[in-house]
Amino acid sequence: xxxxxxxxxxxxxxxxxxxxxxxxxxxxxxxxxxxxxxxxxxxxxxxxxxxxxxxxxxxxxxxxxxxxxxxxxxxxxxxxxxxxxxxxxxxxxxxxxxxxxxxxxxxxxxxxxxxxxxxxxxxxxxxxxxxxxxxxxxxxxxxxxxxxxxxxxxxxxxxxxxxxxxxxxxxxxxxxxxxxxxxxxxxxxxxxxxxxxxxxxxxxxxxxxxxxxxxxxxxxxxxxxxxxxxxxxxxxxxxxxxxxxxxxxxxxxxxxxxxxxxxxxxxxxxxxxxxxxxxxxxxxxxxxxxxxxxxxxxxxxxxxxxxxxxxxxxxxxxxxxxxxxxxxxxxxxxxxxxxxxxxxxxxxxxxxxxxxxxxxxxxxxxxxxxxxxxxxxxxxxxxxxxxxxxxxxxxxxxxxxxxxxxxxxxxxxxxxxxxxxxxxxx
Amino acid sequence: xxxxxxxxxxxxxxxxxxxxxxxxxxxxxxxxxxxxxxxxxxxxxxxxxxxxxxxxxxxxxxxxxxxxxxxxxxxxxxxxxxxxxxxxxxxxxxxxxxxxxxxxxxxxxxxxxxxxxxxxxxxxxxxxxxxxxxxxxxxxxxxxxxxxxxxxxxxxxxxxxxxxxxxxxxxxxxxxxxxxxxxxxxxxxxxxxxxxxxxxxxxxxxxxxxxxxxxxxxxxxxxxxxx
Numbered sequence: 001x002x003x004x005x006x007x008x009x010x011x012x013x014x015x016x017x018x019x020x021x022x023x024x025x026x027x028x029x030x031x032x033x034x035x036x037x038x039x040x041x042x043x044x045x046x047x048x049x050x051x052x053x054x055x056x057x058x059x060x061x062x063x064x065x066x067x068x069x070x071x072x073x074x075x076x077x078x079x080x081x082x083x084x085x086x087x088x089x090x091x092x093x094x095x096x097x098x099x100x101x102x103x104x105x106x107x108x109x110x111x112x113x114x115x116x117x118x119x120x121x122x123x124x125x126x127x128x129x130x131x132x133x134x135x136x137x138x139x140x141x142x143x144x145x146x147x148x149x150x151x152x153x154x155x156x157x158x159x160x161x162x163x164x165x166x167x168x169x170x171x172x173x174x175x176x177x178x179x180x181x182x183x184x185x186x187x188x189x190x191x192x193x194x195x196x197x198x199x200x201x202x203x204x205x206x207x208x209x210x211x212x213x214x215x216x217x218x219x220x221x222x223x224x225x226x227x228x229x230x231x232x233x234x235x236x237x238x239x240x241x242x243x244x245x246x247x248x249x250x251x252x253x254x255x256x257x258x259x260x261x262x263x264x265x266x267x268x269x270x271x272x273x274x275x276x277x278x279x280x281x282x283x284x285x286x287x288x289x290x291x292x293x294x295x296x297x298x299x300x301x302x303x304x305x306x307x308x309x310x311x312x313x314x315x316x317x318x319x320x321x322x323x324x325x326x327x328x329x330x331x332x333x334x335x336x337x338x339x340x341x342x343x344x345x346x347x348x349x350x351x352x353x354x355x356x357x358x359x360x361x362x363x364x365x366x367x368x369x370x371x372x373x374x375x376x377x378x379x380x381x382x383x384x385x386x387x388x389x390x391x392x393x394x395x396x397x398x399x400x401x402x403x404x405x406x407x408x409x410x411x412x413x414x415x416x417x418x419x420x421x422x423x424x425x426x
Numbered sequence: 427x428x429x430x431x432x433x434x435x436x437x438x439x440x441x442x443x444x445x446x447x448x449x450x451x452x453x454x455x456x457x458x459x460x461x462x463x464x465x466x467x468x469x470x471x472x473x474x475x476x477x478x479x480x481x482x483x484x485x486x487x488x489x490x491x492x493x494x495x496x497x498x499x500x501x502x503x504x505x506x507x508x509x510x511x512x513x514x515x516x517x518x519x520x521x522x523x524x525x526x527x528x529x530x531x532x533x534x535x536x537x538x539x540x541x542x543x544x545x546x547x548x549x550x551x552x553x554x555x556x557x558x559x560x561x562x563x564x565x566x567x568x569x570x571x572x573x574x575x576x577x578x579x580x581x582x583x584x585x586x587x588x589x590x591x592x593x594x595x596x597x598x599x600x601x602x603x604x605x606x607x608x609x610x611x612x613x614x615x616x617x618x619x620x621x622x623x624x625x626x627x628x629x630x631x632x633x634x635x636x637x638x639x640x641x642x643x644x645x646x647x648x649x650x651x652x653x
Contacts, residue, residue: 230507231437231481233529238443241532260529296623297616300633328617335616 008155012148023140028108028133032101035110035126038062038070042124046072046116056080069127075120084125087111093123106130169193173201180204185212186279186317223270229263279319280418283355284312286320287348290327294335301340308347314355315418317395326391329384330359330411338363338408345406350417354397358412360404388413429474429543433457434464434490435505436483444477447532448539461485465493468500475542476502477526477535488520495521499553499565501542505530509608515580518567527608541605548591555590558638558651560629562587571629581606582625585618589639589649598646622647 042065045058059065059072059080071081075094084090092098093113101110107129116122169192179187188208191201233256240252291307298305316323334344344361388411389399397415404410431453435441438459445455456471458464461482468476476494480487491502501523506513509527517525523545526538545564549555555562559572567583569576578586584606589597599618607617622639631637637652 227507230528231440234505235437235439235443237529237531238440238447241447242443256529293624294620296627297620300619300623300626332616332620335619 005152005156005159008152008159011155012151016144016148019144020141023144024134024137027135027137027140031128031132031135032108032110034132035064035108035128036112038064039110039112039124039126042070042072043112043114046114046122046124049117052078052080064126064128069129071125071127072122073125074116074122084127090123090125094121097121108133166193166197169197169201173197173204176204180208180211184317185215219270223267226263226266226270230260233260233263279322280315280317281320281323282312283314283316283323283348283350283357283415284310286323287327287346287357290324290331291346294328294331297335298344301335303335303341304343306343306345306347308345308349310347310349314348314350316355316415317418318391318415322391326388326413327357327359329388330357330413333384333411334359334361334363342408343406345404353417355415355417356412357415358410360406360410361408362404362406363408385411428452428454429539430454430471431456431475431477431539432464432467432471432473433477434461434467434482434487435459435477435479436481437479440479443532444535447536450532451536453539459483461487461490461493465490465497468494468498472498473500474546475539476500477505477539478502478522479505481507488517491517491520491522501546503538503542505535511580518580521565523564545591555587557590557593557649558653560586560590560638562590576628578625578628581621582628585621586625586649589647593649593651596642596646596648602647618647 041062042055042058045055050058055072059070062070064070065081068082071079071084073079073084073090073094087102087104087109089098089100089102089109089111092100093111097113097115099111099113101108103109104127107127110126110128112124112126114122114124169189172192173189176187176189185208188205189201191198191205193201237253237256240249240256243249243252288307288309291305295305318326331344331346334342338344338361342361342363344359346357346359348355348357350356385399392399392413392415395416397413400412400414402410402412431448433441433444433448433455435444435457436459441457441459445457449455456467456473458467461484464476464478464482467473478487478491478494482490485493487504491504494500494502502521503524503526504517504522505526505528506517507528514525524538524542526535530538549564553563553565555564560569560576561571562569562583564587569578569583569586576586585602588602588606599615602618603615622641623633626633626636626639629638631639633641638649640648640650642648
C-alpha cells in the first residue's frame with residue numbers, strides 16, 4: 001500500500017507543480033494584458049492632439065486610470081496622472097520611442113511609447129501591482145492541491161481494495177495448505193482473486209483431490225489384499241481340523257486367530273479411513289437419532305433420562321456412521337455400568353469453533369485411571385471409549401471424563417465445528 | 427440331521443476340505459469348481475442346501491445365486507471374504523438365505539448348514555415362519571403381526587426370525603450375538619437389549635407386560651405364542 005501511495009503522490013506532484021507554474025504565469029499575462037489595453041485606450045486621444053482635459057478623461061475611463069496607476073508623460077515635460085520616478089524604460093520610450101515591460105518595486109510597469117506629434121514622443125506608463133499579478137493564483141493553487149490530495153486518497157483506497165483482493169485469497173490459500181499439511185485432505189479453497197491466484201487455487205484443489213484419491217486407492221488396495229488373505233486362512237483353519245494332536249490344534253487355532261485379528265484390523269482400518277475421509281454430518285441430528293434409539297431401552301429398564309439440546313445444525317468432520325458409533329459407546333456404557341432405574345442425561349452444545357456432546361449418569365462413576373490407561377478387553381468400558389477417543393482425536397477433537405452433575409460420571413466428546421454449508425454428500 | 431449339500435468353490439483345497447468336513451458329519455456332498463457346473467448340480471441333484479463361494483472363475487457368485495433362484499428355492503449359504511453391511515445386504519437381497527465369512531472352519535460351516543436345515547424344517551416349503559399372530563416371510567424378508575405389516579430394520583428382522591426358529595426356547599445372549607450379530611460376545615453388551623426393546627415396541631407390547639417377547643433375566647430371550 002505504501003508503494004501505491006508513493007506512486008500516486010509522484011503522479012500528483014508531476015502534474016500539479018507545472019500546473020501551478022502555468023496558473024501563475026497565466027495570472028501575470030492576464031494582468032499585463034489589462035495594462036496594455038488600458039494604455040492602448042489612451043493612445044487615440046494622445047495622437048489626435050486632444051486637450052489635457054480630454055486626455056485626462058480618456059485616462060480616467062480606464063481601470064488603471066481610475067486606480068491612479070496610469071501616467072502619461074510627454075517628451076516636452078508635461079504629465080497626466082501621478083508623478084512617477086523616471087526609469088530607464090521611460091527614458092528609452094521618450095528618447096527613442098521604445099515600448100517595454102519590466103519589474104519595478106511592488107509590481108511591473110508597462111511602458112508604451114507613442115508618437116504624439118511631429119518630433120514629439122510620449123510614454124504611457126501603467127503600473128501593475130503584485131496583487132494584480134497574483135490575482136486568482138492562490139485559489140487555483142488551493143483547488144489544485146485539493147485535487148492532488150483527493151487523487152492520492154482515492155488511489156490509496158483503490159490500492160487497499162486491490163491489495164485485499166490479492167491478500168485475502170492468498171491468506172486463505174496459505175491456511176488451506178496448512179490444513180492439508182496437517183492431514184485434512186478434504187480441505188479445498190474457493191478460487192478467488194487475480195487470475196494467477198485463481199489458477200493456483202485450482203491447482204491446489206486438484207492436488208488435494210489427487211492426494212485423497214491416491215490414498216483411497218491405496219486403502220482400497222490394502223482392504224482388497226486383506227480380503228484375499230481370508231481365503232488361505234480358511235484353508236489353514238480347515239486343515240488344522242485334520243490334525244490329530246489336540247494340543248497342537250489348539251495352538252494352531254490360536255495362531256490363526258491372531259493372524260485373522262490382524263487381517264480384520266487391517267480391513268477395518270482401511271475401511272474406516274475410506275469412509276471417514278472428507279465426510280461430515282450434523283451432530284445435532286445424529287445425537288437426537290441415537291437418543292431416540294436408546295430411549296426404548298431406557299423405558300424398559302425404567303431409567304429417567306433427559307436430553308439437553310443445543311442449537312443446530314452443528315456440522316462436524318465425522319461421518320454419520322462414526323459419530324453414531326461414538327454415541328452408542330457413550331450411551332451403552334451407562335446401561336452396561338449402572339443399575340436399571342439409574343437416570344442419565346445426554347446433551348450437546350456448540351460455539352463457532354467446537355461442538356461438545358456429553359453423556360452423564362447418576363451411577364457410581366467410571367474408574368478414570370482405567371480409562372486413562374485405555375484398558376481394553378471385550379465388553380470393557382475402556383475398549384469402547386478408546387474407539388470413541390480415537391474417532392475424536394482423528395479429526396482434532398478430544399474425549400474428556402468428568403464428574404456428572406447427576407453424581408456419576410460424564411463423558412464428553414469435543415469435535416471441531418465445520419462452517420455451515422460444508423456438509424459432504426453422505 | 428443328514429442332508430444333501432452342493433458346494434461350489436473354485437479353490438480345490440478348500441472345496442475338498444469343506445466336502446470332507448460336511449461328509450464327516452454325515453451329509454451327502456457334491457462339489458463343483460465353476461458356477462455353471464454348480465448350477466447344473468443343483469438342477470440334477472436337488473440338494474437340501476447349497477454352499478456358494480462368490481469368487482468363481484466363470485460366472486460371478488452373485489449371478490450364479492440369481493440363476494439358482496430362477497430354478498430352485500433351495501437354501502443358499504454364501505461363503506464370502508467380505509463382511510461389510512453393504513455386501514451382506516446385497517447378498518441377502520439377491521436371494522441368499524445365510525452367509526459365512528472367511529476364514530471359517532469346517533465346524534463353523536457344518537453349524538451353518540445345520541442351522542439352515544433347522545430353519546428349513548421350521549418354515550417348511552412355504553418359507554414362512556409362524557408364531558401365534560406373527561408371520562415371517564424369510565425369502566422376501568417381510569414380517570407381519572395379526573395381518574399388519576411390521577416395519578423392521580435388518581437386525582430386528584434377523585433377531586425375530588432367529589427367535590422364531592427357536593420359538594418357545596430361551597435363546598442366550600451369547601447365541602444371539604454369535605448367530606445374529608456374528609460377533610464374539612463381550613458380556614456387557616447392551617446392543618441386544620436395545621434391539622429387543624425396539625422389537626418389543628414394534629410388536630406392540632411392553633417389558634412389564636410382554637406377550638410374545640419375554641426377557642429371562644440373566645439367561646436370554648424367548649419368543650412365545652401367547653395363545
